[in-house]
Amino acid sequence: MALTGRAAVVALVGVLVVLAVRDVAALIAVNALILAAIGTDLMLAAGVGQLRLSRGGDTRLLLGNTGAVTLTIENPGRRPLHAVIRDAWRPSAGGAPARTRVTIPAAGRTTLTTTLTPQRRGDTSPDRVTVRSLGPLGLAGRQGHHEVAWSVRVLPPFLSRRHLPEKLGILRELDGQHRALVRGEGSEFDSLREYVLGDDVRSIDWRSSARRSEVLVRTWRPERDRRIVLVLDTSRTAAGRVAGVPRLDASMDASLLLAALATKAGDHVDLIAVDRRVRARVVGASRSGTLAALSDAMAPLEAELVESDAGLLASSVLEIARQRCLVVLFTDLNRAAIEEGLLPRLPALASRHRILVAAVADPRVLEMAAGRGAAAAVYGAAASERATAERTRASALLRRHGVQVVDAVPESLPPTLADAYLALKGAGRL
Amino acid sequence: MTTEAPPAPARTPAQQGPAAKGRPWVAPLAIAGLIVLAAVLVALLTPATPSQGFLDPDSTQPGGTHALADILGERGTLVDRVTTTQAAVQAAGGAAGAIMITNPGALTTTELGDLAGSAANIVVVAPDRTALAALAPGLTVAATTPVGPTQPACALAAARLAGSADMGGTGLHLAAGQSGVTCYPSRGLPSLAQYTSGSRSITVLGTGAPLENQNLAHLGNAALALNLLGAFPRLAWLVPQPAQAAPAGGTKSLWQLIPLAAYLVAAELGVALLLTALWRARRLGPLVTERLPVVVRAAETTEGHARLYQARRARDQAAAALRTATIERLRPAVGLPAAATPAAVTSALATRSALGQARLDALLFGPSPDSDAALVRLANDLDALEREVRSR
Numbered sequence: 001m002a003l004t005g006r007a008a009v010v011a012l013v014g015v016l017v018v019l020a021v022r023d024v025a026a027l028i029a030v031n032a033l034i035l036a037a038i039g040t041d042l043m044l045a046a047g048v049g050q051l052r053l054s055r056g057g058d059t060r061l062l063l064g065n066t067g068a069v070t071l072t073i074e075n076p077g078r079r080p081l082h083a084v085i086r087d088a089w090r091p092s093a094g095g096a097p098a099r100t101r102v103t104i105p106a107a108g109r110t111t112l113t114t115t116l117t118p119q120r121r122g123d124t125s126p127d128r129v130t131v132r133s134l135g136p137l138g139l140a141g142r143q144g145h146h147e148v149a150w151s152v153r154v155l156p157p158f159l160s161r162r163h164l165p166e167k168l169g170i171l172r173e174l175d176g177q178h179r180a181l182v183r184g185e186g187s188e189f190d191s192l193r194e195y196v197l198g199d200d201v202r203s204i205d206w207r208s209s210a211r212r213s214e215v216l217v218r219t220w221r222p223e224r225d226r227r228i229v230l231v232l233d234t235s236r237t238a239a240g241r242v243a244g245v246p247r248l249d250a251s252m253d254a255s256l257l258l259a260a261l262a263t264k265a266g267d268h269v270d271l272i273a274v275d276r277r278v279r280a281r282v283v284g285a286s287r288s289g290t291l292a293a294l295s296d297a298m299a300p301l302e303a304e305l306v307e308s309d310a311g312l313l314a315s316s317v318l319e320i321a322r323q324r325c326l327v328v329l330f331t332d333l334n335r336a337a338i339e340e341g342l343l344p345r346l347p348a349l350a351s352r353h354r355i356l357v358a359a360v361a362d363p364r365v366l367e368m369a370a371g372r373g374a375a376a377a378v379y380g381a382a383a384s385e386r387a388t389a390e391r392t393r394a395s396a397l398l399r400r401h402g403v404q405v406v407d408a409v410p411e412s413l414p415p416t417l418a419d420a421y422l423a424l425k426g427a428g429r430l
Numbered sequence: 431m432t433t434e435a436p437p438a439p440a441r442t443p444a445q446q447g448p449a450a451k452g453r454p455w456v457a458p459l460a461i462a463g464l465i466v467l468a469a470v471l472v473a474l475l476t477p478a479t480p481s482q483g484f485l486d487p488d489s490t491q492p493g494g495t496h497a498l499a500d501i502l503g504e505r506g507t508l509v510d511r512v513t514t515t516q517a518a519v520q521a522a523g524g525a526a527g528a529i530m531i532t533n534p535g536a537l538t539t540t541e542l543g544d545l546a547g548s549a550a551n552i553v554v555v556a557p558d559r560t561a562l563a564a565l566a567p568g569l570t571v572a573a574t575t576p577v578g579p580t581q582p583a584c585a586l587a588a589a590r591l592a593g594s595a596d597m598g599g600t601g602l603h604l605a606a607g608q609s610g611v612t613c614y615p616s617r618g619l620p621s622l623a624q625y626t627s628g629s630r631s632i633t634v635l636g637t638g639a640p641l642e643n644q645n646l647a648h649l650g651n652a653a654l655a656l657n658l659l660g661a662f663p664r665l666a667w668l669v670p671q672p673a674q675a676a677p678a679g680g681t682k683s684l685w686q687l688i689p690l691a692a693y694l695v696a697a698e699l700g701v702a703l704l705l706t707a708l709w710r711a712r713r714l715g716p717l718v719t720e721r722l723p724v725v726v727r728a729a730e731t732t733e734g735h736a737r738l739y740q741a742r743r744a745r746d747q748a749a750a751a752l753r754t755a756t757i758e759r760l761r762p763a764v765g766l767p768a769a770a771t772p773a774a775v776t777s778a779l780a781t782r783s784a785l786g787q788a789r790l791d792a793l794l795f796g797p798s799p800d801s802d803a804a805l806v807r808l809a810n811d812l813d814a815l816e817r818e819v820r821s822r
Contacts, residue, residue: 362732372809376736383751
């Protein structure tokens, strides 16, 4: 049972009546009337339990976009339903409107739309749907709820998508550049085509030209079908927020750009996310479905406040990467973590694979380094220089083991990493 | 009285003196002191309500009138102490007797009307405007005058025989066209007036001072009091009891005095309140909870480190960090290996800087700064060196 504000207003009108009549009988009569009206409303309100509810709409949504989930309500009863309906979502799902008034005729149906503007990545499910069915007088109503299952996966926003056209342009340039070149390391035979003026005469394939009546040249292209393993470290260092966004999210952004680029370049991309256990794994996805599979796997990932298990990380990588491949490790250049965790396992990995470490630098620390004037600012600059020196030392330690290090602030990490990949690709060192 | 002190008014910046700036507790304390002072002043200036026994014929306190009542009794006047107006009218016993009203302010309008309507003579002490208008319509209150020895200055035998007395108090004014006697003028305003209204005499005294036990032996006070009051064979001395002053027509309690309509309205308002509470109490489904992610700013450790440096005045550590950073940045520019000695660094930089080798050595490898100001200076000097080396 639930009352409405109208019931209270009626009681206030009753005050005026009582004031006018000034009799105990009037008081009793007024209240009896109110009680009877409320009772009637409760009797005549459409039942809530008999309603049939179903959902539809978006199941996947990029973070930052707005989606819609519909709720269809069917009223099989003989009375029309006048109701207030609350479709409850968790606060960060940004569901609107919070409550809706509906009128559904007997044996009719209606569809409500809840727009979602999620503020967090991950799976979000609606809570219960609460229905307050009001009587014809609108004084009181019956209230009940239905559980209508649905799930919306909020995917990482992939903000670095805007860099993709430019990087693809470089990739095409790379292709074109190599196509007419003589064979070199990291390139493979592509096709034969007719000789055009300006082609290097050294690339003429004489044997094919002899079989045909025209002069053919061999073209080469950069090697394809290489494997790239993206490794996301979801341990405590990934939880730190850089410019308001966790390091993990910045790493995801960079890895999505790299994956988009690599699949376009014809390489295969795998992903694992590891802290003390393997938290996500995408292996052997089709080239066209890689990006979707990756962002799907990344969506529910959150950084855990635990130290990462470097042994598990190394063994998982080795398990996936049987042939030689590029391992891109997204982690923080934390000297203690690297010296104690990664470094002992590095020789085993580096001997079989090319390793690239991508780290998210903190612009706030860089900003602090420029602090001058006040004593507090200079102490800040000193602390910042110290932190930067530690980072530099950690990356020097990694480079000594043949690991390439990309250390950049969140905005420039995706393009820098893509450039590093393109440089490797162009040099045929994948 | 001080517990319900009004909140101190908001202070504008202009009100804040230079003294208050340094000691913020001064202003609130001063305001509190002012409030207490004001309360004390108000308490002192408020006229004290007549204490129990004031002008009471049963009271032997200094402010009582037991002595006067006793003497009057000895001289043949029947003094009857009464507490209600009905009893007073009854005790006065008709036209010969008199009603003595010493505290007219404590009587309600109805009671004053009862007294005015009786046939008995009336003696009123220190009446206010309301009491005067009801009991002695021929007189008005002019002003308040000080109480002290006053000359009779009139033809009234009772006053003339008594001579000077402690009179004053309420200054009276005989209404135009009203014949009567006025005596004891204080500052020109008489403090004793007597006139006849119909068959009864009405006497008004500006103050009860000459009647009090403590003043009775002073000047002609006793004579005046006895002359005025001893003339009546019966005297009903009305001492209204504050507790019994209100109920006049039976024993109705406060609740019975509230009209029925108020109860009915209150009941219906209660119903409205209950319905409102029920309306607001039922929410449309429970709150939805959510597991929130941890929020850790990555720069927090570095910022904490900086604050630690400052708190411990770790100028040596801070200077070393800044110097090392500068050297590391400049090393590639002058082509030095990572393991270069301080001497090699200074000599290499000396070729690119206007600073001498000795000053460079002091800047890069000298003692750590001895004050925060020196540290700030060091940071600026290192910046200048870096710019210089890079620009050459």
